[in-house]
Amino acid sequence: MFSTGKGGVHVPHNKNTAGLPAVRMPAPSCVVLPTSMHIGKPANPVVKPKDHVNVGTLIAESTGPVSSPVYSSISGEVTKIDTILTAGGTFVPAIFIQSDGQMTVDESICPPEVNDYASFIEAVRQSGIVGLGGAGFPTAVKLDVKDTSRIQELVINAAECEPYITSDTRTMLDDADDVKAGIELFEKYLNIKKVIIGIESNKPDAIRRMKAVFANDKAVTVVTLPGIYPQGAEKIIIKNTTGKTVPAGKLPIDVGSLVCNVTTIAAIARYIKTGMPLIEKCVTVDGTAVSDPKNVIVPIGTSVKELISFCNINEDDIYKILFGGPMMGISTPDPEAPILKNTNAITVMGLKEATQPKATQCIHCGKCATHCPMNLTTFAFGRAYERNDAEELQRLRVDLCVECGCCSFICPAKRPLVEINKLSKAMLRAYQTKQKQIAAEKEAQEAAEAAKEAKKA
Ligand code: SF4
Ligand code: SF4
Incomplete structure (x- = not known):
């Protein structure tokens, strides 16, 4: 169990843009740079409203071993620092910068000294x-x-x-x-x-x-x-x-x-x-609502809306926007959401592709498990989740699910298995955190009692 290398599914590749060199979009009118575009602690802003920044200026420094600094992707003025909802569903502080249209490079940019x-x-x-x-x-x-x-x-x-x-x-x-x-x-x-x-x-x-x-x-x-x-x-x-x-x-x-x-x-x-830090990304813009798909070099923090406008996508054709591809991408309802450091694609779906088929009862065909690359018993997660049975989810090793979407893709009953897996993983994480907390409290109580006994003796 839990081996890899088996499973998987044949998906339509649709690599329509493979032969198209990336094109650079013009500087956007503004960017919104979240202080957390990475796993770990958010970066700490080091600029304030009205500050002038250039391309490559440090605007938020990392705050711990697992963190990452953020640099301005355009030149212009910081207008505000405010909390936004990212495509990943988390609220984070973000730095808003209005472009001066110049794309002036920060004069401090130079290659780092690396010798070991x-x-x-x-x-x-x-x-x-x-x-x-x-x-x-x-x-x-x-x-x-x-x-x-x-x-x-x-x-x-x-x-x-x-x-x-x-x-x-x-x-x-x-x-x-x-x-x-x-x-x-x-x-x-x-x-x-x-x-x-x-x-x-x-x-x-x-x-x-x-x-x-x-x-x-x-x-x-x-x-x-x-x-x-x-x-x-x-x-x-x-x-x-x-x-x-x-x-x-x-x-x-x-x-x-x-x-x-x-x-x-x-x-x-x-x-x-x-010495130029990470300030731009090559993003594939494709999907059934896109008539002219492209690879676009985009300043990080540019809104999806501005990118879509650059790609001449008809707004009436858009029914769903995904950060990422159709298998693992995350849907965003907000066209103002910014392109992040790890955004490699924006998939824009038309009506047919965006419409979820109606899910029916599980017919116990086992295809979800057979095609799971992590060899997990996927069909069992839903039942454990509905029973609120975190211990069973732990035994089933739902934590090993890589959220690849093969199970949802192959399920003949069209069950939303990835969503169930994500919810099950969250339930298991909450249970494990609680268990750790209970164990720590028990340990502290036992230590206090032992200290009391030692004092008495
Ligand atoms: S999403 Fe998770 S459970 Fe489903 S096939 Fe991928 S790894 Fe397996
Ligand atoms: S693939 Fe769908 S119908 Fe088949 S066992 Fe899994 S959840 Fe049930």
Whole structure:
């Protein structure tokens, strides 16, 4: 149980933009930069209303080991700092900046000094780079393994298995030199001897390009992954590139693998070369409501509305907007929502694709479990959730669900299984927090009683 490498589903790839180089959109009229676009603690604003900022000015500094700084993506004036609701459903403080139309670069921008492991990790921390494949985990934290002898191989995640999305594909085609430079930095400072680039078979141009770039580098292998979704899930790409299984509850580094998204590694190389922190993203704009799909280079913090307007999408055709692709994307009702550091696609759906089919009773076909790449008994989560049975959810290991959407996609009864899984995971987290709290209180009480007894004696 809980193995990976099996399951998955055949999804329509719809990689309509794979052959289209990214276009740069004009500077937006304003940006809204949330202080939390990453997993971990929000950054702390270091600017105030009426301050003038330039492209690359630090506007919020990281506040702990798992945090990431935020930089201005345009030049202009800070108008306010206010709480917003992000596409992820959380309320966070955000810095509002009105453009001056100049896109003046901050004069402090210069390449960081990097000469060893510690200065490399620190540079990645200062770059503001987080997992750009969608994960949003601060990259410096992931790379800071301390003992680099634990790393047996670097796995470059270039699977890009979600339908429509091609921003990583364009990185491999347009920025292959940055990918190469990024890998060389990892080899040098993280002492990496073996690199595997995993690319799904539906990207023949990217596979050819990477093979050509690394033709004379014996340390780098390009592996063609099967065109079965979800090849990009971390544990699955490790299994399918190295043959190793990451046990439940363990991290990739516990089996000697370090995984990094291909666009993330290219962004690190650019930062080390130029000193310009993460201020823009390549975003695939596609979906059934989009007649002219594109890859667009967008300043982070630009509203979805402004991006959609740049892509000439008819507002009457829009029925649903997703941050991400149709399998794992998160729907936003707010067209003013800003593009985040980890946004790699905006999927705009027309009426047919946006309409949820009516769910019917489970017919116990077991397809959800058969196709689950994490080998979970998906159909059992709903029953446990309805009974409010967190212990059963713990036994079923709902926490291992990677929310890939294969179960919902394959279910003939059209049951909203991913939603149920997310709610079940939240229920389990709340239960585990409560259990920890009860255990801590019990321990404190026992310690107090022991101290009292000792005093008496
Ligand atoms: S969403 Fe979770 S339960 Fe469903 S197939 Fe993916 S990993 Fe399995
Ligand atoms: S795929 Fe759907 S109908 Fe089949 S067992 Fe799973 S939940 Fe039930």
